Amino acid sequence: MEPYSALFLTIGVALLLLSWVQLLITSSNEDYTWALCTLILPPVSYLYGLFRLDKAMDAIATAALGWVLILLACAT
Structure with missing residues (x-):
């Protein structure tokens, strides 16, 4: 694995975890049930973020940047 693709992959995964x-x-902060769904089923949290884009825009943008870096790592 190239050094840059390893770096992109590591940063991309870290950004996904941060998001x-x-x-x-x-x-x-919004609702207790959404917090439990987010904790137990992480893909559901991104569905919540898409429905509540006004409150979760920064997290969705961080996840998108993480996916771009992961795709760049796989492409090289």
């Missing part, structure tokens, strides 16, 4: 934590905090 999940941001969504966990946002959903726990």
Whole structure:
């Protein structure tokens, strides 16, 4: 694995983890049930973020950047 693709992959995964934590905090401030769904089923938290884009825009943008970096790592 090339050094740049390893770096992109590591940063991309870290950004995805950070966005999940941001969504966990946002959903726990909004509703208890969404917080539990976010904790147990992480893909559901991104569905919540898409429905509540006004509150979770930063987390969705962080996740999108993470996916771009992961795709760049796989392409190289």
